[in-house]
Amino acid sequence: MKLATWNVNSLAVRLPQLLEWLAAHQPDVMVLQETKLTDDKFPQAEIEAAGWHAQWFGQKTYNGVALLSKSQAGDVVRNIPGFSDELARVITATVDGIRIVNAYVPNGQAPGTDKFEYKLQWLRGLRDWLVDELAAHPKLVLLGDFNIAPDDRDVCDPVAWAGQIHCTDEERDQLRKLIALGLVDAFRLFEQPPKSWSWWDYRNLAFRRNQGLRIDLILVSEALKASVQACTIDKAPRKNERPSDHAPVLLTLA
């Protein structure tokens, strides 16, 4: 079983690239962030014609998430139950017996801002809800754009990024607390090339210089850990003429 996550930074712009990627990789589950589409604009017909069911949850201009699956998805939940949020950031569903939680974690802008506090509160809300969700669904995958680089291996220049957004102790502490619920960062179950990133800034020729961060993560529950066969980042779509700033991350489960 193949699962994947990709922050597409506008599905309206990236739909052709998504369809190309789906055709090439045939994931059983594909989750998307930053669709930036209201629900009436979601390209349901194109995605279903390609062979995937779709669930989506969007809003105007910003955010927006979707969950595509070869099998029909069930028990769909939008956003975080028990945490009031005006933004469309989470969609959850069960596919082939696995609970899939697709999260677009707030960016947080910069430490000390209101957006940073919102990010921390949001992560607390996610954790509180996941306690119950994991109890109800031991086979669970939490994946998406976390906007947090777990540790210095995940940062192109740890000195320059120290204390900056995506790399603060507060954010990393929240991520550790999520993982402490009984999750594991699937990417680090395997030997990986050094300087593996999932996001490169559009500015400063960052991709050409391979200056990025690994902030797109796939966390699997303990019940699934033994089934994980591979976890990789596919840089190829970042080389497209008009790329997303993020690359897809893939997980293979037995």
Place this chain on the structure above:
DNA sequence: ATGTCACCTGGTAGGTGA
């Protein structure tokens, strides 16, 4: 080099968010 991209409002550019 705060050097790009996407989307909005309200235009034929400026603001916001990432």
